[in-house]
Amino acid sequence: MKAVGARLPRYDGVAHVTGRSTFVDDVRIPGTLAVKALRSPVDHGRITGLDTTKAESMSGVHAVVTHKDVPLNSYGHLSALGIPADEPLLAEEDVRYKGQPIAAVAAEDEETALAAIEAIQLDLEERPALFDMRKAADPDAPVIHQWGNWYPHFEAGFDRRQIRKGDVDAAFDAADLIVSGVYRPAAIEQCPLETQTGLAVPEPNGRLTIYSCTQALYFSMGVVAAHLQWPLNKLKFVGGTVGGGFGGKVDTATETICALLALKSGRPAKWRWTREEEFLCSSTRAAWHIEITDAVSKDGWILGRKTLTLHDAGAYARFSPYGVTKHSFHHTGAYSIPNLFFDGYCIFTNRSPTSAMRGYGVTSVSFATEMHVSRVAAVLGIDPFELRLKNANRIGDTSPNWVTYTDPSTVPTIQAIAEAIGHELPAEYRTATRDQREGAWLPEHLVAQLGSVEAH
């Protein structure tokens, strides 16, 4: 019996589709309190007053927390990579997106918790907001982030991610045609069936057990431990079975606030986001703005490319610098383009912070690059399959930052699709392989970019 390669049923598939799997909201601990949050009603504002005394004195309310209750209020998601923190767990001086959490309440039930939220006195001075990334560097743009309107902490103090390869000016001088276009994939919501849900339970031995829907148990445990300034052995995360995430449950949305409320009240605290909170307050896939200009020859070689990418990070950095870097490494898609000039900015706007979603950083590349290649083919009057096969990356070619491709399958996958839909290819394209370039597949402009296959 072979296990690898077998069409075995999903480990927990029957339990899932018969409603018998246990997700966080299915966990019932006696004495559990319900959590609700006070969220920013404005896109951008300064907090001038926050008074929780009335809420705290209400019957059935067991704990209220604000930023003053958090041992380390700002903790960077990417601090391990040297990226500093910019986002408070609970807002302190200002709010930068509608829905940003300011305070949270644990009460006997959700109705009481909501009434307590209503009773919190919040005074705000609304400020002008920035929404259009393209205007982030305009002289009259409001400055909405303590670091400026775009992320300034790439390596060596760079305020953008750069890729430079080959001689891009020579490529544009040599081009027969120059094709430019703009591509704008939208922000979208991950839409997991299970909304963000967390439950923190104080244990008799002083530990906290945290039931979590995180996609990353140890990552989220690290985030909670950092905010609480606790060692890992005082925390136990329970999870591993998640009702859909698609990237939206890499951010640690509920766990730390549940932990703070559980510790303050001495009772288990559960926070289950409503569908409305999931749509309006959770992180989304980012909107991207990508401008591509290609230098091409009349017979369909892409000689060089200039790219400007603006990434809509929303109000805080979260994983966005990582997404922009990943985007830059892959910005030529499945093609070998030897001469490159890429600038990518991670722009702050007054919308929900954007973060991971399926295909992070590269879904935008796939759309922009493929649309652009289709356009180049249309402008030149060349079959779009042939143009792709011609420029496809092959074994021994190098990526935008000089990493050698060891096993690219661009050529065979395109050929398989052509065959599947009955698109006839000329013999030279039908018999092309992914093997190292030689002969007609190794034109002069692709010689200098070749890497060493043996090195890997």
Next chain:
Amino acid sequence: MAKHKGRGVSAIEYPTGMNQNGDPSQAWIKIKPDGRVDVFSGTSDIGNGSKTIQSQIVAETLGVPYDWITYDNSNTDSSPVCTGTFASRATFVAGNAVLKAAKQARERLLDIAAKELEIDPADLDVVDGEVVAKGAPQKKISVPDVAAAATWTYGELITGTGAQLNPYAAIVEPDTGRVDLPPHAAISYAACAAEVEVDDETGEVRVERLWQCFDVGKAINPTLVEGQIEGGALMGLGLAVLEECYPYYPSVEHRGSEFGSYLAPGIEGLPEVNTIIIENPSADGPYGAKGISEMANNPQPPAIAAAVYDAIGVWVTELPVTPERVLRALEQKREPRREGRAVIFDEELSVNTVAAEDSRFRYEIPV
């Protein structure tokens, strides 16, 4: 007014594992006195099927039936580090961790079996739950008997631990983006064709058929990898023609707050999806596998938008390709500006039009 058919194609690549790596996964295994196997991994299963895939890898590597495996990823007290289920890493990175743990447990198992059979462990193999002598299959002992001997005769616990860590690839030249090591665990590849029908009266784009070819390295479980690819196609369809948090982006007005006001794909709009899997094994992946889970929603949007151009002759480069955008594009029939050698599309969207004169985002297009 008429309906127009069109076809478009795309080709994509996508990395396995966190960009720049540095993302460990660990696992450990213990064998019960009756030979049944407990696997402890910290990998969250978000519907991607990693409980199944990792159990299959352990069963194959140990040489025992799949249904002997119990997989526990339920808590951080018993399970070791897994950086997380993202970056298409659960099969490749976490899968390599359980593979290494299973190899180590298999070695311990063979050590005990060697004592029982009085045969050198190098001359033993595990097949279908039995330890057999290579070339002399009549000399054998069942894995349950080996586990029992370990427990009751030798006073030992058969375990294995494993960890996978691709070292962090640092950017050594921030001006060019050069890295000192490959910044990914592997790269996967795919191509896609889309066939659409566009109604030039209503602007509606109906995606009728998708063909998708993915190089998965090795399909550990063909049913699950097909599920990833077909599920991804549906998400790609949403990206292409339906979904947007901000319908009038960059404005934040009219943001949908429920499924009734945020359009996500449903079964009713499902096109015919044809999936082709090819297997060019990865040198470093478990049994040659690569991660394809995220990229499964990447190839459809550009293939669909190119098919719309093929159908009605206009490029819609802002996603999603809604009826409103299709109708506006048909009404405006924008032509690119041509100057010298340059063909300049979408000038109305460009920073060169929208940003202030002295914005640092503006740039020159060579002509």
